[in-house]
Amino acid sequence: MDRFLSNTINKVDKKGRVSIPASFRPILGKTSHLYILSSVDQPTVDAGGVELIERKEQQLERMDPFSEDYELYSFVLHGDSTELKIDGEGRVILSDSIREQTGITDRAAFVGRGHFFQIWEPEKFRAYREEARKKVAEMRRAKSGGTTSEVSGGAIGGVATRRGEQNT
Amino acid sequence: MDRFLSNTINKVDKKGRVSIPASFRPILGKTSHLYILSSVDQPTVDAGGVELIERKEQQLERMDPFSEDYELYSFVLHGDSTELKIDGEGRVILSDSIREQTGITDRAAFVGRGHFFQIWEPEKFRAYREEARKKVAEMRRAKSGGTTSEVSGGAIGGVATRRGEQNT
DNA sequence: GTTATTCTTATGGGATAACATGGGTAAATT
DNA sequence: AATTTACCCATGTTATCCCATAAGAATAAC
Numbered sequence: 001m002d003r004f005l006s007n008t009i010n011k012v013d014k015k016g017r018v019s020i021p022a023s024f025r026p027i028l029g030k031t032s033h034l035y036i037l038s039s040v041d042q043p044t045v046d047a048g049g050v051e052l053i054e055r056k057e058q059q060l061e062r063m064d065p066f067s068e069d070y071e072l073y074s075f076v077l078h079g080d081s082t083e084l085k086i087d088g089e090g091r092v093i094l095s096d097s098i099r100e101q102t103g104i105t106d107r108a109a110f111v112g113r114g115h116f117f118q119i120w121e122p123e124k125f126r127a128y129r130e131e132a133r134k135k136v137a138e139m140r141r142a143k144s145g146g147t148t149s150e151v152s153g154g155a156i157g158g159v160a161t162r163r164g165e166q167n168t
Numbered sequence: 169m170d171r172f173l174s175n176t177i178n179k180v181d182k183k184g185r186v187s188i189p190a191s192f193r194p195i196l197g198k199t200s201h202l203y204i205l206s207s208v209d210q211p212t213v214d215a216g217g218v219e220l221i222e223r224k225e226q227q228l229e230r231m232d233p234f235s236e237d238y239e240l241y242s243f244v245l246h247g248d249s250t251e252l253k254i255d256g257e258g259r260v261i262l263s264d265s266i267r268e269q270t271g272i273t274d275r276a277a278f279v280g281r282g283h284f285f286q287i288w289e290p291e292k293f294r295a296y297r298e299e300a301r302k303k304v305a306e307m308r309r310a311k312s313g314g315t316t317s318e319v320s321g322g323a324i325g326g327v328a329t330r331r332g333e334q335n336t
Numbered sequence: 337g338t339t340a341t342t343c344t345t346a347t348g349g350g351a352t353a354a355c356a357t358g359g360g361t362a363a364a365t366t
Numbered sequence: 367a368a369t370t371t372a373c374c375c376a377t378g379t380t381a382t383c384c385c386a387t388a389a390g391a392a393t394a395a396c
Contacts, residue, residue, distance in 0.1 A: 011347070015381085019346050035173075040305035053173070057282070065227075069307060072300045079279040079286070080297065082174045083191070087382065089346080179357070183371085187356050256373065257356080 004112035009122050017091040018108050025090050034092050036082040038101045043124050048116035172280035177290050185259040186276050193258050202260050204250040206269045211292050213266055216284035
């Protein structure tokens with residue numbers, strides 16, 4: 001497996017630590033660091049290995065280094081990102097900036113997105129997921145006057161609600 | 169880790185000293201000096217090891233030596249640079265020129281920019297960051313009507329606001 | 337097929353090290 | 367001499383390391 005899939009909700013302990021889902025760990029590679037970029041339009045952050053940053057740096061390199069766009073993009077990419085150290089048990093401690101961005105307090109939802117994953121406040125994730133499902137259903141309805149039952153049936157998996165529960 | 173990432177706000181003590189974030193220190197190499205260049209278009213200064221100056225000189229070489237840009241760039245590059253000594257605890261004392269340029273009084277924001285970092289007056293940083301995030305979001309929206317956070321991603325979490333708070 | 341055994345994981349807590357910060361004092365500067 | 371700067375040491379806080387444990391999951395044994 002080489003992609004981040006499924007979602008899990010883990011607890012944030014009183015020291016601010018959360019376990020990265022065990023299934024995500026090997027995909028991050030041997031690095032003991034987790035890189036974080038916060039989303040501009042949703043209350044979530046993107047997380048992954050260095051490649052997450054490197055991928056964006058490559059996009060930067062294709063831009064004119066003297067342009068305003070380059071300046072802004074580079075500022076946001078490097079100045080607004082975060083590097084979390086992963087401890088021996090596969091945990092990270094969430095920084096204040098991440099908590100601000102996501103609203104996370106005592107539980108965090110880890111959501112696989114392919115070559116990266118996101119970290120959400122569980123309730124916000126649930127709401128966003130619900131909304132996304134609705135929109136997808138509407139789209140389909142609009143396209144093919146058919147019923148929605150098939151669509152709403154199982155387009156997107158359920159949200160894990162307790163320790164260790166996952167959608168695999 | 170070999171790039172300057174994330175941002176931190178540190179306190180300037182009554183002697184004028186500030187700690188360089190510990191995560192930035194190793195990237196500077198073994199040099200006990202911090203090189204400073206004041207920014208032309210923002211109230212901030214660029215900081216880094218010797219490579220910072222060297223890199224800028226290389227950029228200069230690529231410019232048309234008869235252009236006005238070259239003249240100005242060369243002027244600020246060589247005229248406005250400073251060298252700060254780093255003490256045993258990883259602190260530097262901010263010069264008057266840096267304080268003038270940035271408006272820093274009692275707190276300083278250290279902002280990673282990849283191969284160098286910037287030092288801002290925290291409030292000014294917060295404002296610029298907000299603006300940058302907004303513009304990047306617009307950039308993204310303009311390029312692709314898409315809504316995935318991977319596309320819109322890139323911006324990041326909140327600004328540290330008190331001593332020691334960081335995005336690590 | 338069912339039960340026992342071993343492994344994984346998530347989670348907690350204590351001990352320790354790292355870090356930002358403060359202050360004292362001697363060495364330089366002016 | 368009066369400041370300012372470099373070097374030391376002190377301290378509270380936070381992060382990091384290490385070990386423990388419960389609950390499941392996977393595997394082996396019966």
